[in-house]
Amino acid sequence: MTSVIIEDNGDQAVLRLALPPVNAMGLPLLRDLDAAVARLVAAPPRRGLVVTGEGRSFCAGADIKAAPHYTPADWAEVARLADRAFTALPLLPVPTVAALNGHALGGGLVLALACDVRLATTLPARFGLPEVAHDIAFPVAALALVRENLAPAVQRDLVLSGRVVGNAAAVELGLVDALVPAQELLARAQEMATDRASLGRRSRRNCAKTSARASHAGRPRHDRPRAHSQKRRHSGSTGGDGPSSGRARTPRWRF
Numbered sequence: 001m002t003s004v005i006i007e008d009n010g011d012q013a014v015l016r017l018a019l020p021p022v023n024a025m026g027l028p029l030l031r032d033l034d035a036a037v038a039r040l041v042a043a044p045p046r047r048g049l050v051v052t053g054e055g056r057s058f059c060a061g062a063d064i065k066a067a068p069h070y071t072p073a074d075w076a077e078v079a080r081l082a083d084r085a086f087t088a089l090p091l092l093p094v095p096t097v098a099a100l101n102g103h104a105l106g107g108g109l110v111l112a113l114a115c116d117v118r119l120a121t122t123l124p125a126r127f128g129l130p131e132v133a134h135d136i137a138f139p140v141a142a143l144a145l146v147r148e149n150l151a152p153a154v155q156r157d158l159v160l161s162g163r164v165v166g167n168a169a170a171v172e173l174g175l176v177d178a179l180v181p182a183q184e185l186l187a188r189a190q191e192m193a194t195d196r197a198s199l200g201r202r203s204r205r206n207c208a209k210t211s212a213r214a215s216h217a218g219r220p221r222h223d224r225p226r227a228h229s230q231k232r233r234h235s236g237s238t239g240g241d242g243p244s245s246g247r248a249r250t251p252r253w254r255f
Contacts, residue, residue, distance in 0.1 A: 022057040024060050059103075
């Protein structure tokens with residue numbers, strides 16, 4: 001049984017993390033996430049994508065219980081799968097909204113940062129990047145998303161201290177865009193994705209080009225993302241018209 005479910009609601013999709021109790025981002029979930037993202041890249045939902053979780057957590061980050069038993073090969077696979085998902089999701093040519101139904105820690109928060117908009121429940125939850133407390137290294141794509149989405153002082157604080165914050169602080173720090181009552185969270189996220197999908201495709205494409213140029217400006221050459229080569233790597237285990245085809249995709253505007 002898969003730990004990542006894609007619910008097809010006509011022209012819109014919901015990607016749901018479903019690995020109780022906390023949707024930990026170990027190898028089983030990462031493998032299923034890799035397959036799910038490849039499917040979405042091959043056939044993007046026209047009216048947008050909502051990313052959410054089941055249970056009390058959106059995603060609690062690294063699987064701390066499994067981590068001590070990982071071999072170097074396992075850690076290499078973890079990094080490879082995480083990089084592919086964190087690289088491919090922001091490049092989907094449709095609006096994406098994270099509906100954070102609970103805790104979003106480590107890789108779970110990074111997955112949320114890969115979405116255009118982040119809505120969180122008003123129920124008590126924790127947000128942060130506590131990898132340093134567990135001696136776990138950040139994948140390259142994860143650090144790129146943190147740099148792109150968070151202010152420099154916030155990056156340094158969360159990455160180097162490993163501290164976690166509550167709902168209100170998550171909004172203040174820019175980890176979350178807004179808090180929504182739990183019973184309204186999914187519907188609000190779906191509505192927001194639909195609203196943004198109604199914008200003209202040509203406008204989104206033009207904004208994507210402008211955004212891509214802006215994000216590259218001022219970065220050292222070695223620090224600039226190589227989207228096309230990364231997408232080709234994303235495709236190692238899939239075929240057809242998905243990321244494995246090597247077809248160039250225009251990076252989209254971040255709504």
